[in-house]
Amino acid sequence: MSLSSGKAIGLFDSGLGGLTVLRELHRTLPSQSYAYLGDNARFPYGTKSAETIIRYSRECAGFLMKREVGLIVVACNTASANALSTLEAELSVPVIGTVGPAVHEALETTRSGKIGVLGTNATVASKVYDEALKEQDAALTVISQACPLFVPLVEAGMLDGEIVDKVVELYLAPLKEQGVDTVILGCTHYPLLIKPIARFLGDGVTVVECSKAIARDVGKILGPVATTPAKPLSTEYFVTDEVGQFNQLAAIFLGDRAVQAVRIESLY
């Protein structure tokens, strides 16, 4: 399958986190156009109920569909875990979430069969990762850990240091003790903490980032496409709240790519 000519790939997230996915798509599929929506007026999704997350996700996807995207990437684990099946059933374009690609990669990686999953409260409560992993292999041991302070740390720009190390230890010590050899970063914010996370887990543990797994799956859907830009790459950024802070932090998430987001009034 390939996208209809000229159609962009749409991504949405509750705010900035999904930019780690966009960054990987930019890197691996540079000849595509993208439309990114960050619903920062209602950020974060990870502390909200499933019902509210589904409502917000529907509204985000609806905005992207009006822009006639050819494929939607739910670049937010919380939204993927809670709303993916709803969106798949309701939308007329392919929908890719974070869970399937990450699960696939974790299954290829693990040797011990002990897999850790880090996520927001809402992602862990959904049990989506546990179920998806065990559906593939009922003998797996899955240890899920909600890490509610990770997103606030990233948003506060605290990506390393003593406090980060203490919080990493608090959340990851139980996984380390149980001998996981693979840990899924089940939140698109968490790749920004990969250094302290990987340092604490040590060399024997593989850390799976959703972004890379998603980019690979999107590539498969697109089929053979140019991996060098055939035309200048176009990416549009939309947010529901302030542009200034988004543009500033987006540069960190995207690795110093300049961003000029457009503020949209409301999704409802």
Next chain:
Amino acid sequence: MSLSSGKAIGLFDSGLGGLTVLRELHRTLPSQSYAYLGDNARFPYGTKSAETIIRYSRECAGFLMKREVGLIVVACNTASANALSTLEAELSVPVIGTVGPAVHEALETTRSGKIGVLGTNATVASKVYDEALKEQDAALTVISQACPLFVPLVEAGMLDGEIVDKVVELYLAPLKEQGVDTVILGCTHYPLLIKPIARFLGDGVTVVECSKAIARDVGKILGPVATTPAKPLSTEYFVTDEVGQFNQLAAIFLGDRAVQAVRIESLY
């Protein structure tokens, strides 16, 4: 002034924080009825822009006005700092915010004229505390500190311990070094961290909680009223997202008072 017979006092907050204000009102004005709205579907407000905070605050106040409250307490520093003047201009009932009462108390307390203000990003960015304090006394030194990790710590139930102490030190060390003798807790979540905050600041520093100052100001508006219940106290709780977690955490904020919140579909 007193409220028309039977009219409740309305309070709103982005979620749970305002319950620290309600708790103080319950204690000091037990003969009143209350309606509390926590907009937890859009929590937190402290990371959002002024424009979005004003829009959300209008919608919250609108909900309470439809319930015919006789007075509105903006039980959220972020909303008070950004939306109070808008609400005062638009509403037909008295509106009490957090800033005025806290500033008044801080002015009574300080001897050195050096006052610290702790708040969310949005509250500190608004500069409302600085301006209100200096309007009263231009010679004051005001040191404002955004504490973006305090609300996530409280919401994660981390009210004490090593990580909390490290974060408290991070934010408060500059205030301590500059010799403040009064610190305003400019966020209704922060009273739950008062122990580690007061411990770090030491005996010579007075910590001002908005809740007590607000309760005193509401008492002044009401005039002489019964301070023991004339009838069974009625408090209604409304939330825009999940009820379960709210009820559970509300007990902590209110000091073990059982809460049965009602979920409302949407404020818009």
